Amino acid sequence: MQQVNLGLIGSGTVGGGVYQAIQRNGALMASRLGVQLRVAKVAVRDVRKARAVKISPALLTTDWQSVIDDPSINLIGEFMGGTTTARTVVLNAFKQGKSVVTANKALLSAHGEELFAAAQRYGTNLYYEASVAGGIPIIKVLREGLIGNRITRLYGIVNGTCNYILSRMKLEGADFAEVLADAQRLGYAEAEPSLDIDGFDAAHKTGILASLAHGFWVNPKQIYVEGICAITQQDIQFAGQLGYTIKLLGIVKRVDAAGKPGSYAVQVSVYPALVPNTHVLGSVNGVFNAILVRGDVVGDTLYYGRGAGQDATASAVLSDLADAALDLKCGIKSRVCPFVPHERDGAVLPIGAVVSRYYVRLSVIDKPGTLAKITAILGAAKIGISSVIQPEGHEGKSVPLILMIHDATNANMEKALGKIGKLAAVKAAPVMIRVENFE
Template sequence: MRQVNLGMIGGGTVGSGVYHALRLNGELLAARIGVPIRVRKVAVKAFDEPRPYSIPRSLMTLDWRQVVHDPTVDIVTELVGGTTIARTMVLAALELGKPVITANKALLSAHGEELFAAARKHQTNLYYEASVCGGIPIIKSLREGFVGNRITHLYGIVNGTCNYILTRMKLEGADFEAVLKDAQAQGYAEAEPSLDVDGYDAQHKIGILASLAHGFWVKPGKIYVEGIRGITRLDMQYAGQLGYTIKLLGIIKAGPDETGGQAPRIQVSVYPTLVPNTHVLASVNHVFNAVFVRGDIVGDTLFYGRGAGKDATASAVLSDLAD
């Protein structure tokens, strides 16, 4: 049986999670797809960097080029984050005709159009299930499961940090700053939390989903973004009295074309939203994500699960490996 060799760029939290998942379920995956997958090399920042799962020293290298340019490596995963060196890494692999799997939503948001064009030019593929909502298979669902639908509405709780903060503000009657400080202490929020609490992480993700749902690239600068810093304890109390819960939603809505043409106008935005307590999204709490999708044929559907973390993201990477 032919073997597929995997080259990994990134051996930190997510990268070591992928390595561990392949060790744990590699035989199961091989039995299901008919091809065994072997990790050939792993590029890391430092051999002794903290990682939740160990990676054999013999597999590690400090030079990502040794992964990409290794002629025995068939598939490359980019799990380092950022938009500068990650772009260079991904383009280098695509130019060699190697399929790339990425979990990097910021990279896709900033350079997705260029990267997908490079994949087409070199007759290869760029996979990105792990870039949005961790282990929730929303990318594959939009691309394949709903291929016969026009997506009229999509509402997503796509940032676990914001959802955790808003959940605790509601349940405990607490202030934003106090909950944020505690979330940072527990590792649910970064020391510099702006990317999450100001809505930009959600912007990256909802832009990717909008591009996939409607077939054209949505530029990040065109997406209206409002974070949760301005939400107060009093806002939460008033919302509750009116029968609502405040959630940070990524929103994609198709409306009529006011110019008289055939194409619908698409609204793509991120902002705190009053969600009726009777709606299922109102009960999605703490670090969990959920995406509500309405198609013109399928009707209403809901996807729920862990949107981040080493294991949820590793599950999505394995899904792309199977493809």
């Protein structure tokens, strides 16, 4: 049987999980693929470090370049994280004619365009199933399963930490800070949680999916990102009373240009949104991820599973290793190209032009004429109100006023809310959360 010798760069959560999964299911994979995967070397920062996954000391080295240069190694797994050394690792592997499997979404987000071009130039391949949504094989879905479709919509709950926090806030009535502290204690959130709770991790993943779905490279700077730090228990409860659940969504929407057949731009954004309780994404709870993909031929498809963690990520990496092993066995370097740019004029829709429905919460003085002033500002901006709710039982200097708003552009809403926020009767900055109906 043919053998593929694998060099792992990094053996922490992901690399260790991959090593362990190969020990566990390597023989099964060999029987299915007709190729034996063998871990030949493992580069780490500190060979003396105690490791949860035991690795033979003879395999360990601190010199990652020696792993790439080893002529017996024909496939590299980059599981070190970061964007600087990892970029060099991937490029150096390509220069040696070796394909790379990675789980590194930050690396792809920052340097994906360069790395995919380099893979093509050197006749190698870059496999990255584990970079988005852990155990859910979403890259394979977009690259292969739905290749005959134009992707019109993609909605993803792709950050387990945020979904865990929002789920517990809803189900237990807990506050953001309290749940975040708990998530950190349980290891679901990093000590420095900004990458997750400010939405950037979800943006890395959403950008990768958008690029793949639409065939042009989406620059991370073009992605509109809002995290979940400003979501309060009050908004979760009001949303619940209205029949909605708040979720952090990665959104990729094709928006056809009016009167120009075939011409379109793509909304690529990450923000918390009100999702109807009746929609399947509304009931995805805890650390789980889910992605809804709508194709013009297939219609709606849904993918659900663990978005991170050692085993889920290892499962995704094994799938890439299988593809890479088969490519090597068949002598094909790019049976499925990592990313094929095919839209020369692809454009990201600026957030100001994005049309949405909205939930708005105002803190107002409860006296006659206040609502009239607010509706006058919205009316002048041609923004329609679908309902107004002044919840009972709130007394004091200011009371909450909830407005549900019909479709409007983000730019119009921002402008109108700027004016409303300046009214003497409005006592705090207006809260605006978009409403997603998945139309």
